[in-house]
Amino acid sequence: AHDAGAIEAVASTGGQLMPPIMGAAAFLMAEFLQIEYSEVVLAALIPSILYYVALFVQADLEAVRSNLARVPEDQIPAPGPVLKSGWYFPIPFAALIIALFIFNYSPEASALYSAVIIVVLGMILGYRGKRIGLPDIFDAIRQTGITVIDIVMIGGAVGIVIGVLNISGLGFGLTLFLVEIAGGNMLTLLVVSAIVCIILGMGMPTVGVYVLLATLVAPALIEVGVHEIAAHMFIMYFGMMSMITPPVAIGAFAAATLTGADPMRTGFAAMRFGWLAFVIPFMFVGSQTLLMVGDPVMIAIDFVGAVIGAWFVSVAMMGHFKTRLGPVGRLLFAVSGIGLLTPLDAVPGADMANLVGLAIAIGIFINEYILRPRRAQPG
Known part of the structure:
Protein backbone atom coordinates (compact mmCIF):
# COMPACT_ATOMS: atom_id res chain seq x y z
CA ALA A 1 0.00 0.00 0.00
CA PRO A 47 13.52 17.28 -17.13
CA SER A 48 9.83 16.38 -16.79
CA ILE A 49 10.10 13.60 -19.39
CA LEU A 50 13.06 12.12 -17.51
CA TYR A 51 11.10 12.42 -14.26
CA TYR A 52 8.26 10.30 -15.59
CA VAL A 53 10.56 7.85 -17.38
CA ALA A 54 12.20 7.02 -14.05
CA LEU A 55 8.83 6.78 -12.29
CA PHE A 56 7.29 4.58 -15.00
CA VAL A 57 10.25 2.18 -15.06
CA GLN A 58 10.20 1.79 -11.29
CA ALA A 59 6.42 1.37 -11.12
CA ASP A 60 6.53 -1.24 -13.89
CA LEU A 61 9.38 -3.17 -12.29
CA GLU A 62 7.70 -2.99 -8.89
CA ALA A 63 4.61 -4.59 -10.43
CA VAL A 64 6.72 -7.32 -12.06
CA ARG A 65 8.72 -7.89 -8.89
CA SER A 66 5.53 -8.17 -6.84
CA ASN A 67 3.93 -10.56 -9.38
CA LEU A 68 0.96 -8.27 -9.95
CA ALA A 69 -1.28 -9.63 -12.70
CA ARG A 70 -2.57 -7.43 -15.50
CA VAL A 71 -6.21 -6.33 -15.56
CA PRO A 72 -8.40 -9.11 -17.01
CA GLU A 73 -9.49 -8.53 -20.59
CA ASP A 74 -13.19 -8.58 -19.69
CA GLN A 75 -12.66 -5.68 -17.27
CA ILE A 76 -10.97 -3.44 -19.84
CA PRO A 77 -13.57 -1.21 -21.53
CA ALA A 78 -13.67 -1.28 -25.31
CA PRO A 79 -12.02 1.83 -26.81
CA GLY A 80 -14.89 2.55 -29.21
CA PRO A 81 -17.64 3.33 -26.67
CA VAL A 82 -15.20 5.23 -24.45
CA LEU A 83 -14.07 7.48 -27.30
CA LYS A 84 -17.64 7.92 -28.51
CA SER A 85 -18.86 9.06 -25.09
CA GLY A 86 -16.05 11.56 -24.51
CA TRP A 87 -14.61 12.49 -27.90
CA TYR A 88 -14.96 16.20 -27.18
CA PHE A 89 -13.00 16.23 -23.91
CA PRO A 90 -9.69 17.14 -25.61
CA ILE A 91 -11.25 20.19 -27.32
CA PRO A 92 -10.91 22.65 -24.38
CA PHE A 93 -7.40 21.39 -23.71
CA ALA A 94 -6.44 21.83 -27.37
CA ALA A 95 -7.96 25.32 -27.34
CA LEU A 96 -5.86 26.20 -24.29
CA ILE A 97 -2.67 24.97 -25.97
CA ILE A 98 -3.45 26.82 -29.22
CA ALA A 99 -4.25 30.05 -27.39
CA LEU A 100 -1.06 29.87 -25.30
CA PHE A 101 1.48 28.74 -27.85
CA ILE A 102 0.15 29.65 -31.30
CA PHE A 103 -1.71 32.91 -30.68
CA ASN A 104 0.51 33.84 -27.69
CA TYR A 105 -2.43 34.94 -25.58
CA SER A 106 -1.83 35.57 -21.89
CA PRO A 107 -2.43 32.63 -19.52
CA GLU A 108 -5.46 34.43 -18.10
CA ALA A 109 -7.10 34.97 -21.49
CA SER A 110 -6.26 31.43 -22.63
CA ALA A 111 -7.81 29.92 -19.51
CA LEU A 112 -10.92 32.08 -19.94
CA TYR A 113 -11.46 30.97 -23.55
CA SER A 114 -10.94 27.36 -22.57
CA ALA A 115 -13.43 27.69 -19.70
CA VAL A 116 -16.05 29.17 -22.04
CA ILE A 117 -15.60 26.22 -24.41
CA ILE A 118 -15.98 23.77 -21.50
CA VAL A 119 -19.24 25.42 -20.43
CA VAL A 120 -20.63 25.50 -23.97
CA LEU A 121 -19.78 21.84 -24.60
CA GLY A 122 -21.20 20.88 -21.22
CA MET A 123 -24.47 22.67 -21.94
CA ILE A 124 -24.85 21.29 -25.48
CA LEU A 125 -23.44 17.76 -25.23
CA GLY A 126 -23.13 16.98 -21.54
CA TYR A 127 -21.78 13.64 -20.38
CA ARG A 128 -23.63 10.38 -19.84
CA GLY A 129 -27.00 12.02 -20.29
CA LYS A 130 -26.37 14.99 -17.97
CA ARG A 131 -25.93 18.52 -19.27
CA ILE A 132 -24.61 21.56 -17.41
CA GLY A 133 -27.31 23.95 -16.26
CA LEU A 134 -27.26 27.42 -14.71
CA PRO A 135 -27.08 26.04 -11.13
CA ASP A 136 -23.96 24.07 -12.11
CA ILE A 137 -22.36 27.19 -13.63
CA PHE A 138 -23.11 29.26 -10.52
CA ASP A 139 -21.69 26.50 -8.31
CA ALA A 140 -18.52 26.38 -10.44
CA ILE A 141 -18.15 30.17 -10.17
CA ARG A 142 -18.59 29.95 -6.39
CA GLN A 143 -15.95 27.23 -6.06
CA THR A 144 -13.60 29.21 -8.30
CA GLY A 145 -14.04 32.23 -6.05
CA ILE A 146 -13.21 30.17 -2.98
CA THR A 147 -10.06 28.86 -4.66
CA VAL A 148 -9.03 32.36 -5.74
CA ILE A 149 -9.51 33.66 -2.20
CA ASP A 150 -7.13 30.99 -0.92
CA ILE A 151 -4.52 31.93 -3.53
CA VAL A 152 -4.91 35.66 -2.80
CA MET A 153 -4.49 35.05 0.94
CA ILE A 154 -1.37 32.98 0.32
CA GLY A 155 0.02 35.61 -2.04
CA GLY A 156 -0.73 38.37 0.44
CA ALA A 157 0.98 36.54 3.30
CA VAL A 158 4.02 35.76 1.17
CA GLY A 159 4.08 39.37 -0.02
CA ILE A 160 4.26 40.60 3.57
CA GLN A 288 21.69 23.94 -20.01
CA THR A 289 21.23 21.44 -22.86
CA LEU A 290 18.67 19.67 -20.66
CA LEU A 291 16.77 22.99 -20.58
CA MET A 292 16.76 23.07 -24.40
CA VAL A 293 19.43 25.78 -24.46
CA GLY A 294 22.35 25.33 -26.85
CA ASP A 295 23.24 23.32 -29.93
CA PRO A 296 20.35 21.05 -31.09
CA VAL A 297 22.71 18.13 -31.72
CA MET A 298 24.12 18.33 -28.18
CA ILE A 299 20.59 18.65 -26.79
CA ALA A 300 19.54 15.48 -28.63
CA ILE A 301 22.63 13.53 -27.52
CA ASP A 302 22.27 14.54 -23.88
CA PHE A 303 18.53 13.80 -23.94
CA VAL A 304 18.89 10.29 -25.35
CA GLY A 305 21.73 9.52 -22.95
CA ALA A 306 19.73 10.85 -20.01
CA VAL A 307 16.67 8.75 -20.91
CA ILE A 308 18.75 5.55 -21.00
CA GLY A 309 20.58 6.66 -17.85
CA ALA A 310 17.33 7.29 -15.96
CA TRP A 311 16.09 3.86 -17.09
CA PHE A 312 19.26 2.05 -16.00
CA VAL A 313 19.59 3.75 -12.60
CA SER A 314 15.92 2.97 -11.93
CA VAL A 315 16.59 -0.67 -12.80
CA ALA A 316 19.55 -0.70 -10.41
CA MET A 317 17.44 0.77 -7.62
CA MET A 318 14.66 -1.79 -8.11
CA GLY A 319 17.13 -4.69 -8.47
CA HIS A 320 15.15 -6.19 -11.33
CA PHE A 321 15.45 -6.19 -15.10
CA LYS A 322 14.15 -9.19 -17.03
CA THR A 323 14.97 -11.23 -13.93
CA ARG A 324 16.09 -10.37 -10.41
CA LEU A 325 19.56 -8.78 -10.41
CA GLY A 326 22.44 -9.70 -8.17
CA PRO A 327 24.88 -7.17 -6.64
CA VAL A 328 27.14 -7.18 -9.73
CA GLY A 329 24.22 -6.66 -12.10
CA ARG A 330 22.86 -3.77 -10.05
CA LEU A 331 26.32 -2.19 -9.92
CA LEU A 332 26.71 -2.42 -13.71
CA PHE A 333 23.32 -0.85 -14.32
CA ALA A 334 24.06 1.90 -11.79
CA VAL A 335 27.49 2.76 -13.22
CA SER A 336 26.18 2.77 -16.78
CA GLY A 337 23.15 4.86 -15.83
CA ILE A 338 25.13 7.45 -13.91
CA GLY A 339 27.60 7.78 -16.77
CA LEU A 340 24.86 8.29 -19.35
CA LEU A 341 22.91 10.68 -17.12
CA THR A 342 25.84 13.09 -16.99
CA PRO A 343 25.49 15.80 -19.68
CA LEU A 344 28.57 16.01 -21.91
CA ASP A 345 29.61 19.50 -20.82
CA ALA A 346 28.36 19.38 -17.23
CA VAL A 347 31.63 18.55 -15.47
CA PRO A 348 35.21 17.74 -16.48
CA GLY A 349 35.44 14.13 -17.57
CA ALA A 350 31.75 13.90 -18.46
CA ASP A 351 32.59 12.70 -21.97
CA MET A 352 34.60 9.79 -20.54
CA ALA A 353 31.76 8.98 -18.12
CA ASN A 354 29.37 8.87 -21.08
CA LEU A 355 31.68 6.55 -23.01
CA VAL A 356 32.02 4.17 -20.06
CA GLY A 357 28.27 4.22 -19.50
CA LEU A 358 27.61 3.60 -23.19
CA ALA A 359 30.08 0.69 -23.34
CA ILE A 360 28.47 -1.00 -20.33
CA ALA A 361 24.99 -0.36 -21.76
CA ILE A 362 25.94 -1.99 -25.07
CA GLY A 363 27.35 -4.96 -23.17
CA ILE A 364 24.13 -5.28 -21.14
CA PHE A 365 21.94 -5.17 -24.25
CA ILE A 366 24.08 -7.78 -26.05
CA ASN A 367 23.96 -10.08 -23.03
CA GLU A 368 20.24 -9.68 -22.30
CA TYR A 369 18.82 -9.67 -25.82
CA ILE A 370 21.30 -11.78 -27.84
CA LEU A 371 23.47 -14.04 -25.69
CA ARG A 372 20.97 -14.96 -22.98
CA PRO A 373 18.21 -16.05 -25.46
CA ARG A 374 20.79 -18.15 -27.33
CA ARG A 375 21.91 -19.85 -24.13
CA ALA A 376 18.28 -20.58 -23.28
CA GLN A 377 17.71 -22.43 -26.57
CA PRO A 378 17.94 -26.23 -26.29
CA GLY A 379 20.96 -27.84 -27.94
Whole structure:
Protein backbone atom coordinates (compact mmCIF):
# COMPACT_ATOMS: atom_id res chain seq x y z
CA ALA A 1 0.00 0.00 0.00
CA HIS A 2 2.82 2.41 0.79
CA ASP A 3 4.33 1.88 -2.67
CA ALA A 4 0.98 2.61 -4.33
CA GLY A 5 0.64 5.79 -2.30
CA ALA A 6 4.21 6.78 -3.10
CA ILE A 7 3.68 6.34 -6.84
CA GLU A 8 0.50 8.41 -6.64
CA ALA A 9 2.27 11.18 -4.70
CA VAL A 10 5.23 11.32 -7.09
CA ALA A 11 3.03 11.25 -10.19
CA SER A 12 0.72 14.01 -8.95
CA THR A 13 3.60 16.20 -7.74
CA GLY A 14 5.25 15.90 -11.14
CA GLY A 15 2.11 17.20 -12.81
CA GLN A 16 3.13 20.70 -11.76
CA LEU A 17 6.47 20.25 -13.51
CA MET A 18 5.15 18.69 -16.73
CA PRO A 19 4.38 20.82 -19.80
CA PRO A 20 2.35 22.00 -21.54
CA ILE A 21 0.10 23.08 -18.65
CA MET A 22 2.30 23.32 -15.58
CA GLY A 23 1.51 24.49 -12.07
CA ALA A 24 0.86 28.11 -11.16
CA ALA A 25 4.52 28.47 -10.14
CA ALA A 26 5.58 28.15 -13.79
CA PHE A 27 3.42 31.13 -14.76
CA LEU A 28 4.94 33.10 -11.90
CA MET A 29 8.39 32.12 -13.14
CA ALA A 30 7.61 33.65 -16.51
CA GLU A 31 6.60 36.87 -14.73
CA PHE A 32 9.72 36.89 -12.54
CA LEU A 33 12.05 36.35 -15.49
CA GLN A 34 10.09 38.59 -17.86
CA ILE A 35 9.92 35.85 -20.51
CA GLU A 36 7.15 34.11 -22.40
CA TYR A 37 5.47 31.15 -20.72
CA SER A 38 6.40 29.09 -23.78
CA GLU A 39 10.09 29.53 -22.87
CA VAL A 40 9.41 28.09 -19.42
CA VAL A 41 7.58 25.16 -21.02
CA LEU A 42 10.47 24.52 -23.39
CA ALA A 43 12.97 24.53 -20.51
CA ALA A 44 10.82 22.18 -18.41
CA LEU A 45 10.16 19.62 -21.16
CA ILE A 46 13.23 17.35 -20.96
CA PRO A 47 13.52 17.28 -17.13
CA SER A 48 9.83 16.38 -16.79
CA ILE A 49 10.10 13.60 -19.39
CA LEU A 50 13.06 12.12 -17.51
CA TYR A 51 11.10 12.42 -14.26
CA TYR A 52 8.26 10.30 -15.59
CA VAL A 53 10.56 7.85 -17.38
CA ALA A 54 12.20 7.02 -14.05
CA LEU A 55 8.83 6.78 -12.29
CA PHE A 56 7.29 4.58 -15.00
CA VAL A 57 10.25 2.18 -15.06
CA GLN A 58 10.20 1.79 -11.29
CA ALA A 59 6.42 1.37 -11.12
CA ASP A 60 6.53 -1.24 -13.89
CA LEU A 61 9.38 -3.17 -12.29
CA GLU A 62 7.70 -2.99 -8.89
CA ALA A 63 4.61 -4.59 -10.43
CA VAL A 64 6.72 -7.32 -12.06
CA ARG A 65 8.72 -7.89 -8.89
CA SER A 66 5.53 -8.17 -6.84
CA ASN A 67 3.93 -10.56 -9.38
CA LEU A 68 0.96 -8.27 -9.95
CA ALA A 69 -1.28 -9.63 -12.70
CA ARG A 70 -2.57 -7.43 -15.50
CA VAL A 71 -6.21 -6.33 -15.56
CA PRO A 72 -8.40 -9.11 -17.01
CA GLU A 73 -9.49 -8.53 -20.59
CA ASP A 74 -13.19 -8.58 -19.69
CA GLN A 75 -12.66 -5.68 -17.27
CA ILE A 76 -10.97 -3.44 -19.84
CA PRO A 77 -13.57 -1.21 -21.53
CA ALA A 78 -13.67 -1.28 -25.31
CA PRO A 79 -12.02 1.83 -26.81
CA GLY A 80 -14.89 2.55 -29.21
CA PRO A 81 -17.64 3.33 -26.67
CA VAL A 82 -15.20 5.23 -24.45
CA LEU A 83 -14.07 7.48 -27.30
CA LYS A 84 -17.64 7.92 -28.51
CA SER A 85 -18.86 9.06 -25.09
CA GLY A 86 -16.05 11.56 -24.51
CA TRP A 87 -14.61 12.49 -27.90
CA TYR A 88 -14.96 16.20 -27.18
CA PHE A 89 -13.00 16.23 -23.91
CA PRO A 90 -9.69 17.14 -25.61
CA ILE A 91 -11.25 20.19 -27.32
CA PRO A 92 -10.91 22.65 -24.38
CA PHE A 93 -7.40 21.39 -23.71
CA ALA A 94 -6.44 21.83 -27.37
CA ALA A 95 -7.96 25.32 -27.34
CA LEU A 96 -5.86 26.20 -24.29
CA ILE A 97 -2.67 24.97 -25.97
CA ILE A 98 -3.45 26.82 -29.22
CA ALA A 99 -4.25 30.05 -27.39
CA LEU A 100 -1.06 29.87 -25.30
CA PHE A 101 1.48 28.74 -27.85
CA ILE A 102 0.15 29.65 -31.30
CA PHE A 103 -1.71 32.91 -30.68
CA ASN A 104 0.51 33.84 -27.69
CA TYR A 105 -2.43 34.94 -25.58
CA SER A 106 -1.83 35.57 -21.89
CA PRO A 107 -2.43 32.63 -19.52
CA GLU A 108 -5.46 34.43 -18.10
CA ALA A 109 -7.10 34.97 -21.49
CA SER A 110 -6.26 31.43 -22.63
CA ALA A 111 -7.81 29.92 -19.51
CA LEU A 112 -10.92 32.08 -19.94
CA TYR A 113 -11.46 30.97 -23.55
CA SER A 114 -10.94 27.36 -22.57
CA ALA A 115 -13.43 27.69 -19.70
CA VAL A 116 -16.05 29.17 -22.04
CA ILE A 117 -15.60 26.22 -24.41
CA ILE A 118 -15.98 23.77 -21.50
CA VAL A 119 -19.24 25.42 -20.43
CA VAL A 120 -20.63 25.50 -23.97
CA LEU A 121 -19.78 21.84 -24.60
CA GLY A 122 -21.20 20.88 -21.22
CA MET A 123 -24.47 22.67 -21.94
CA ILE A 124 -24.85 21.29 -25.48
CA LEU A 125 -23.44 17.76 -25.23
CA GLY A 126 -23.13 16.98 -21.54
CA TYR A 127 -21.78 13.64 -20.38
CA ARG A 128 -23.63 10.38 -19.84
CA GLY A 129 -27.00 12.02 -20.29
CA LYS A 130 -26.37 14.99 -17.97
CA ARG A 131 -25.93 18.52 -19.27
CA ILE A 132 -24.61 21.56 -17.41
CA GLY A 133 -27.31 23.95 -16.26
CA LEU A 134 -27.26 27.42 -14.71
CA PRO A 135 -27.08 26.04 -11.13
CA ASP A 136 -23.96 24.07 -12.11
CA ILE A 137 -22.36 27.19 -13.63
CA PHE A 138 -23.11 29.26 -10.52
CA ASP A 139 -21.69 26.50 -8.31
CA ALA A 140 -18.52 26.38 -10.44
CA ILE A 141 -18.15 30.17 -10.17
CA ARG A 142 -18.59 29.95 -6.39
CA GLN A 143 -15.95 27.23 -6.06
CA THR A 144 -13.60 29.21 -8.30
CA GLY A 145 -14.04 32.23 -6.05
CA ILE A 146 -13.21 30.17 -2.98
CA THR A 147 -10.06 28.86 -4.66
CA VAL A 148 -9.03 32.36 -5.74
CA ILE A 149 -9.51 33.66 -2.20
CA ASP A 150 -7.13 30.99 -0.92
CA ILE A 151 -4.52 31.93 -3.53
CA VAL A 152 -4.91 35.66 -2.80
CA MET A 153 -4.49 35.05 0.94
CA ILE A 154 -1.37 32.98 0.32
CA GLY A 155 0.02 35.61 -2.04
CA GLY A 156 -0.73 38.37 0.44
CA ALA A 157 0.98 36.54 3.30
CA VAL A 158 4.02 35.76 1.17
CA GLY A 159 4.08 39.37 -0.02
CA ILE A 160 4.26 40.60 3.57
CA VAL A 161 7.14 38.23 4.31
CA ILE A 162 9.00 39.30 1.17
CA GLY A 163 8.38 42.97 1.94
CA VAL A 164 9.80 42.58 5.45
CA LEU A 165 12.82 40.71 4.10
CA ASN A 166 13.52 43.38 1.50
CA ILE A 167 13.02 46.34 3.84
CA SER A 168 15.14 44.79 6.58
CA GLY A 169 17.81 43.56 4.18
CA LEU A 170 17.44 39.98 5.42
CA GLY A 171 16.79 38.71 1.90
CA PHE A 172 20.04 40.16 0.63
CA GLY A 173 21.73 38.91 3.78
CA LEU A 174 20.57 35.35 3.09
CA THR A 175 21.98 35.58 -0.44
CA LEU A 176 25.36 36.66 0.94
CA PHE A 177 25.15 34.01 3.66
CA LEU A 178 24.55 31.20 1.16
CA VAL A 179 27.39 32.40 -1.07
CA GLU A 180 29.70 32.68 1.95
CA ILE A 181 28.83 29.17 3.18
CA ALA A 182 29.67 27.77 -0.24
CA GLY A 183 33.06 29.48 -0.18
CA GLY A 184 33.02 29.85 -3.94
CA ASN A 185 32.25 26.15 -4.48
CA MET A 186 29.30 25.78 -6.85
CA LEU A 187 28.39 22.24 -5.76
CA THR A 188 28.34 23.21 -2.08
CA LEU A 189 26.08 26.17 -2.83
CA LEU A 190 23.71 23.97 -4.84
CA VAL A 191 23.49 21.35 -2.07
CA VAL A 192 22.89 23.98 0.63
CA SER A 193 20.33 25.75 -1.56
CA ALA A 194 18.52 22.46 -2.22
CA ILE A 195 18.26 21.77 1.51
CA VAL A 196 17.01 25.31 2.17
CA CYS A 197 14.41 24.96 -0.60
CA ILE A 198 13.06 21.70 0.83
CA ILE A 199 12.92 23.08 4.38
CA LEU A 200 11.23 26.36 3.38
CA GLY A 201 8.80 24.48 1.16
CA MET A 202 7.56 22.06 3.81
CA GLY A 203 3.84 22.39 4.37
CA MET A 204 3.44 25.34 2.01
CA PRO A 205 1.35 25.54 -1.18
CA THR A 206 3.31 25.64 -4.41
CA VAL A 207 2.65 29.29 -5.24
CA GLY A 208 3.92 30.50 -1.89
CA VAL A 209 6.89 28.14 -2.04
CA TYR A 210 8.05 29.43 -5.41
CA VAL A 211 7.61 33.13 -4.64
CA LEU A 212 9.51 32.79 -1.37
CA LEU A 213 12.35 30.80 -2.91
CA ALA A 214 12.58 33.06 -5.96
CA THR A 215 13.17 35.95 -3.58
CA LEU A 216 15.49 34.28 -1.08
CA VAL A 217 17.43 31.51 -2.82
CA ALA A 218 17.47 32.14 -6.58
CA PRO A 219 19.51 35.39 -6.27
CA ALA A 220 22.33 33.48 -4.56
CA LEU A 221 22.51 30.99 -7.43
CA ILE A 222 22.43 33.72 -10.06
CA GLU A 223 25.11 35.62 -8.13
CA VAL A 224 27.62 32.79 -8.65
CA GLY A 225 26.90 32.45 -12.35
CA VAL A 226 23.99 30.02 -12.66
CA HIS A 227 21.83 30.75 -15.72
CA GLU A 228 18.66 32.60 -14.63
CA ILE A 229 16.15 30.05 -15.89
CA ALA A 230 18.29 27.19 -14.54
CA ALA A 231 18.35 28.85 -11.10
CA HIS A 232 14.57 29.28 -11.05
CA MET A 233 13.96 25.75 -12.33
CA PHE A 234 16.32 24.50 -9.60
CA ILE A 235 14.37 26.16 -6.80
CA MET A 236 11.03 25.13 -8.30
CA TYR A 237 12.06 21.47 -8.43
CA PHE A 238 13.34 21.35 -4.87
CA GLY A 239 10.42 23.43 -3.63
CA MET A 240 8.08 20.87 -5.18
CA MET A 241 10.08 17.99 -3.72
CA SER A 242 9.15 19.18 -0.25
CA MET A 243 5.75 17.64 -1.10
CA ILE A 244 7.25 14.12 -1.00
CA THR A 245 10.11 14.63 1.47
CA PRO A 246 9.50 13.63 5.13
CA PRO A 247 8.98 14.73 7.81
CA VAL A 248 6.41 17.15 6.29
CA ALA A 249 5.55 15.50 2.97
CA ILE A 250 1.98 16.70 2.49
CA GLY A 251 1.66 15.07 -0.94
CA ALA A 252 2.82 11.69 0.32
CA PHE A 253 0.74 11.98 3.49
CA ALA A 254 -2.41 12.73 1.46
CA ALA A 255 -1.72 9.68 -0.72
CA ALA A 256 -1.15 7.56 2.40
CA THR A 257 -4.62 8.55 3.61
CA LEU A 258 -6.11 7.22 0.37
CA THR A 259 -4.20 3.93 0.48
CA GLY A 260 -4.38 3.38 4.23
CA ALA A 261 -0.59 3.07 4.50
CA ASP A 262 1.83 4.49 7.05
CA PRO A 263 2.47 8.17 6.12
CA MET A 264 6.18 8.22 6.92
CA ARG A 265 6.82 4.96 5.12
CA THR A 266 4.91 6.31 2.13
CA GLY A 267 7.00 9.49 2.23
CA PHE A 268 10.31 7.63 2.14
CA ALA A 269 9.01 5.36 -0.63
CA ALA A 270 8.01 8.50 -2.57
CA MET A 271 11.56 9.82 -2.25
CA ARG A 272 12.80 6.54 -3.74
CA PHE A 273 10.35 6.59 -6.65
CA GLY A 274 11.04 10.29 -7.24
CA TRP A 275 14.82 10.04 -6.94
CA LEU A 276 15.44 11.67 -10.32
CA ALA A 277 13.85 14.93 -9.19
CA PHE A 278 16.59 15.26 -6.57
CA VAL A 279 19.30 14.71 -9.18
CA ILE A 280 18.22 16.40 -12.38
CA PRO A 281 18.34 20.00 -11.06
CA PHE A 282 22.09 19.57 -10.52
CA MET A 283 22.35 18.24 -14.06
CA PHE A 284 20.64 21.16 -15.79
CA VAL A 285 22.56 23.69 -13.72
CA GLY A 286 25.76 22.09 -14.99
CA SER A 287 24.55 21.91 -18.57
CA GLN A 288 21.69 23.94 -20.01
CA THR A 289 21.23 21.44 -22.86
CA LEU A 290 18.67 19.67 -20.66
CA LEU A 291 16.77 22.99 -20.58
CA MET A 292 16.76 23.07 -24.40
CA VAL A 293 19.43 25.78 -24.46
CA GLY A 294 22.35 25.33 -26.85
CA ASP A 295 23.24 23.32 -29.93
CA PRO A 296 20.35 21.05 -31.09
CA VAL A 297 22.71 18.13 -31.72
CA MET A 298 24.12 18.33 -28.18
CA ILE A 299 20.59 18.65 -26.79
CA ALA A 300 19.54 15.48 -28.63
CA ILE A 301 22.63 13.53 -27.52
CA ASP A 302 22.27 14.54 -23.88
CA PHE A 303 18.53 13.80 -23.94
CA VAL A 304 18.89 10.29 -25.35
CA GLY A 305 21.73 9.52 -22.95
CA ALA A 306 19.73 10.85 -20.01
CA VAL A 307 16.67 8.75 -20.91
CA ILE A 308 18.75 5.55 -21.00
CA GLY A 309 20.58 6.66 -17.85
CA ALA A 310 17.33 7.29 -15.96
CA TRP A 311 16.09 3.86 -17.09
CA PHE A 312 19.26 2.05 -16.00
CA VAL A 313 19.59 3.75 -12.60
CA SER A 314 15.92 2.97 -11.93
CA VAL A 315 16.59 -0.67 -12.80
CA ALA A 316 19.55 -0.70 -10.41
CA MET A 317 17.44 0.77 -7.62
CA MET A 318 14.66 -1.79 -8.11
CA GLY A 319 17.13 -4.69 -8.47
CA HIS A 320 15.15 -6.19 -11.33
CA PHE A 321 15.45 -6.19 -15.10
CA LYS A 322 14.15 -9.19 -17.03
CA THR A 323 14.97 -11.23 -13.93
CA ARG A 324 16.09 -10.37 -10.41
CA LEU A 325 19.56 -8.78 -10.41
CA GLY A 326 22.44 -9.70 -8.17
CA PRO A 327 24.88 -7.17 -6.64
CA VAL A 328 27.14 -7.18 -9.73
CA GLY A 329 24.22 -6.66 -12.10
CA ARG A 330 22.86 -3.77 -10.05
CA LEU A 331 26.32 -2.19 -9.92
CA LEU A 332 26.71 -2.42 -13.71
CA PHE A 333 23.32 -0.85 -14.32
CA ALA A 334 24.06 1.90 -11.79
CA VAL A 335 27.49 2.76 -13.22
CA SER A 336 26.18 2.77 -16.78
CA GLY A 337 23.15 4.86 -15.83
CA ILE A 338 25.13 7.45 -13.91
CA GLY A 339 27.60 7.78 -16.77
CA LEU A 340 24.86 8.29 -19.35
CA LEU A 341 22.91 10.68 -17.12
CA THR A 342 25.84 13.09 -16.99
CA PRO A 343 25.49 15.80 -19.68
CA LEU A 344 28.57 16.01 -21.91
CA ASP A 345 29.61 19.50 -20.82
CA ALA A 346 28.36 19.38 -17.23
CA VAL A 347 31.63 18.55 -15.47
CA PRO A 348 35.21 17.74 -16.48
CA GLY A 349 35.44 14.13 -17.57
CA ALA A 350 31.75 13.90 -18.46
CA ASP A 351 32.59 12.70 -21.97
CA MET A 352 34.60 9.79 -20.54
CA ALA A 353 31.76 8.98 -18.12
CA ASN A 354 29.37 8.87 -21.08
CA LEU A 355 31.68 6.55 -23.01
CA VAL A 356 32.02 4.17 -20.06
CA GLY A 357 28.27 4.22 -19.50
CA LEU A 358 27.61 3.60 -23.19
CA ALA A 359 30.08 0.69 -23.34
CA ILE A 360 28.47 -1.00 -20.33
CA ALA A 361 24.99 -0.36 -21.76
CA ILE A 362 25.94 -1.99 -25.07
CA GLY A 363 27.35 -4.96 -23.17
CA ILE A 364 24.13 -5.28 -21.14
CA PHE A 365 21.94 -5.17 -24.25
CA ILE A 366 24.08 -7.78 -26.05
CA ASN A 367 23.96 -10.08 -23.03
CA GLU A 368 20.24 -9.68 -22.30
CA TYR A 369 18.82 -9.67 -25.82
CA ILE A 370 21.30 -11.78 -27.84
CA LEU A 371 23.47 -14.04 -25.69
CA ARG A 372 20.97 -14.96 -22.98
CA PRO A 373 18.21 -16.05 -25.46
CA ARG A 374 20.79 -18.15 -27.33
CA ARG A 375 21.91 -19.85 -24.13
CA ALA A 376 18.28 -20.58 -23.28
CA GLN A 377 17.71 -22.43 -26.57
CA PRO A 378 17.94 -26.23 -26.29
CA GLY A 379 20.96 -27.84 -27.94
